[in-house]
Amino acid sequence: MAVYTHLAAEDLAALIAAYDVGELVSAKGIAEGVSNSNWLVETTAGRFILTMYERRIETSDLPFFLGLLDHLSERGCPVPRTIHDRGGAAFRHVNGKAVALIEFLPGVSVDHPTPEQARAVGAALAKTHLAAADFIPARANALDISHSARALAGCGDDALAAIDPALPEAARIAGQLANDWPRDLPEAICHTDLFPDNVLMLGDRVTGMIDFYFACTEAMAYDLAVTHAAWAFDLAGERHAPEIGTALVEGYQSVRPLAAEERAALPLLAQGACLRFVASRTEDWIATPADALVTRKDPMAFVRRLHFYESAGQTAFE
Numbered sequence: 001m002a003v004y005t006h007l008a009a010e011d012l013a014a015l016i017a018a019y020d021v022g023e024l025v026s027a028k029g030i031a032e033g034v035s036n037s038n039w040l041v042e043t044t045a046g047r048f049i050l051t052m053y054e055r056r057i058e059t060s061d062l063p064f065f066l067g068l069l070d071h072l073s074e075r076g077c078p079v080p081r082t083i084h085d086r087g088g089a090a091f092r093h094v095n096g097k098a099v100a101l102i103e104f105l106p107g108v109s110v111d112h113p114t115p116e117q118a119r120a121v122g123a124a125l126a127k128t129h130l131a132a133a134d135f136i137p138a139r140a141n142a143l144d145i146s147h148s149a150r151a152l153a154g155c156g157d158d159a160l161a162a163i164d165p166a167l168p169e170a171a172r173i174a175g176q177l178a179n180d181w182p183r184d185l186p187e188a189i190c191h192t193d194l195f196p197d198n199v200l201m202l203g204d205r206v207t208g209m210i211d212f213y214f215a216c217t218e219a220m221a222y223d224l225a226v227t228h229a230a231w232a233f234d235l236a237g238e239r240h241a242p243e244i245g246t247a248l249v250e251g252y253q254s255v256r257p258l259a260a261e262e263r264a265a266l267p268l269l270a271q272g273a274c275l276r277f278v279a280s281r282t283e284d285w286i287a288t289p290a291d292a293l294v295t296r297k298d299p300m301a302f303v304r305r306l307h308f309y310e311s312a313g314q315t316a317f318e
């Protein structure tokens with residue numbers, strides 16, 4: 001579940017009255033998501049998403065994230081714009097917590113994408129990279145390969161091996177990759193977490209890209225590698241789905257062709273992408289009791305993908 005805070009009806013009504021969005025009709029907590037509390041809010045003017053930032057997100061980063069949504073949406077990307085309050089503010093505070101009202105976009109997240117859907121996702125990702133070119137603020141990637149290597153090393157081999165005997169080896173690969181990481185690839189503001197649950201679709205059309213709360217200045221090819229690792233496998237990370245991966249890369253290149261050095265770097269970038277999720281999932285695994293309400297995500301699903309990219313090399317992207 002992801003409604004961590006109870007919002008009293010009068011607080012909600014007072015909040016909505018600060019925006020020019022009509023009268024409050026209803027508000028329902030949204031179960032999906034784990035980081036923030038989200039409500040689907042209906043007013044006499046339409047539907048909106050109300051997000052309360054609960055953890056992980058620094059309030060000082062909100063102008064960057066919410067400004068990025070507005071920037072991309074103004075440039076025709078399927079990204080929800082931020083609704084600003086009557087005073088022009090992109091976010092407000094309720095009971096000491098930051099909240100933002102976000103445009104509601106139609107669509108559903110797909111569990112089993114088709115190649116046509118993957119092609120559309122690749123094209124939509126490339127469009128955001130191009131549209132972000134004139135977004136001035138920058139934000140460093142706090143979860144880059146050096147962070148993944150440090151985070152895994154910090155867990156210690158015993159704790160890693162207790163989760164799975166193959167995890168300490170993944171930690172060693174992270175240390176090696178941090179040394180070999182390519183530094184000169186073309187950058188833009190990247191989503192860096194474009195999993196299927198962060199994409200809304202209607203048929204083959206991408207209607208929404210959401211959850212930009214890991215967005216940062218990164219190599220664009222890395223963002224494509226993250227998306228490949230997130231989309232081109234079954235959920236367990238056991239089976240590579242080459243037709244999905246190929247369609248995703250083709251869709252991306254239909255909008256923004258990759259330079260030769262970006263293509264050459266993809267296998268290594270994809271291993272780094274896998275390690276980013278191995279690291280965050282491992283840390284969460286250790287920090288979350290097995291009987292907690294939140295379901296822990298399995299780090300091994302990305303260790304298997306890591307080894308796939310290691311052995312497949314360039315063929316993973318053909």
Ligand SMILES: Nc1ncnc2c1ncn2[C@@H]1O[C@H](COP(=O)(O)OP(=O)(O)OP(=O)(O)O)[C@@H](O)[C@H]1O
Nearest residue numbers: 030032033034035036038049080103104105210211
């Ligand atoms: N702009 C939007 N339009 C329509 N639905 C949305 C929108 N934003 C979020 N949602 C819905 O709310 C759900 C939860 O949102 P989200 O995934 O952003 O939660 P989170 O807790 O912030 O993120 P996460 O769990 O990925 O860290 C989504 O799965 C989607 O169904």
Ligand SMILES: N[C@@H](CCO)C(=O)O
Nearest residue numbers: 193195277280281297
């Ligand atoms: N998309 C991530 C969670 C957000 O970091 C995962 O599946 O591990």
